Amino acid sequence: EPEVTQTPSHQVTQMGQEVILRCVPISNHLYFYWYRQILGQKVEFLVSFYNNEISEKSEIFDDQFSVERPDGSNFTLKIRSTKLEDSAMYFCASRAYNEQFFGPGTRLTVL
Amino acid sequence: DQQVKQNSPSLSVQEGRISILNCDYTNSMFDYFLWYKKYPAEGPTFLISISSIKDKNEDGRFTVFLNKSAKHLSLHIVPSQPGDSAVYFCAAKRGSSNTGKLIFGQGTTLQVKP
Numbered sequence: 001e002p003e004v005t006q007t008p009s010h011q012v013t014q015m016g017q018e019v020i021l022r023c024v025p026i027s028n029h030l031y032f033y034w035y036r037q038i039l040g041q042k043v044e045f046l047v048s049f050y051n052n053e054i055s056e057k058s059e060i061f062d063d064q065f066s067v068e069r070p071d072g073s074n075f076t077l078k079i080r081s082t083k084l085e086d087s088a089m090y091f092c093a094s095r096a097y098n099e100q101f102f103g104p105g106t107r108l109t110v111l
Numbered sequence: 112d113q114q115v116k117q118n119s120p121s122l123s124v125q126e127g128r129i130s131i132l133n134c135d136y137t138n139s140m141f142d143y144f145l146w147y148k149k150y151p152a153e154g155p156t157f158l159i160s161i162s163s164i165k166d167k168n169e170d171g172r173f174t175v176f177l178n179k180s181a182k183h184l185s186l187h188i189v190p191s192q193p194g195d196s197a198v199y200f201c202a203a204k205r206g207s208s209n210t211g212k213l214i215f216g217q218g219t220t221l222q223v224k225p
Contacts, residue, residue, distance in 0.1 A: 004154070006154075031210070031211055033211075033212075033213075035213075041217075042200075042215045042216065042217045042218065043155065043200060043202075043213075043215040044215070045212045045213060045214065048210040048211065048212055050210070055209065055210040056210040056212055091154050091155070095211060098143050098145075098160060098162075098204070098211070099145060099157050099160055100145075100157070100211065100213060101157060102147070102154035102155045102156070102157075103154050104152075104153050104154045105152075105153070105154045107152075
């Protein structure tokens with residue numbers, strides 16, 4: 001069964017460093033998403049991506065964040081200068097119709 | 112912004128009995144609702160969904176009920192199994208949203224005791 005994959009599973013970085021989180025969505029899906037979940041809180045929408053451009057972003061998704069689909073399979077989230085409060089689980093999701101399918105997540109720890 | 116609320120942080124049921132997880136929403140523009148199950152250190156797994164034009168959707172042991180007038184939905188699991196123990200999230204999508212952005216509730220931790 002096709003699934004969304006994410007790498008790395010865990011990323012530790014120093015405050016101020018850049019990180020890139022990678023995702024491979026399900027191959028025939030056209031809509032891509034990033035969500036995050038801070039420990040103990042709800043899953044929050046960050047950004048949606050369709051037709052090679054951002055279709056919607058949350059207020060969390062400021063200038064420090066960017067997304068890219070560099071080729072036909074990968075979908076990346078870049079945080080330019082990480083802050084302590086960026087520590088969270090980051091989930092990639094994709095969909096063809098109404099249901100979104102999530103990857104296993106990347107745990108980002110900012111020290 | 113508490114548009115989707117799951118007021119019970121936890122629920123414990125006996126194996127074989129029914130589990131009922133509840134979810135309330137405030138935005139009448141939501142037109143599609145989904146339930147996800149999440150194990151620790153894993154991503155949310157899609158379980159079942161319902162469109163706002165329906166009041167019930169069933170898939171095996173899982174049934175979702177939607178009461179639009181009360182802005183309430185519930186997930187029934189019958190019979191409950193120990194492997195159902197997980198965090199369950201309710202999520203909603205606005206009809207006007209072309210992006211399909213989901214808004215999640217806080218989650219309910221279900222424990223099914225053998």
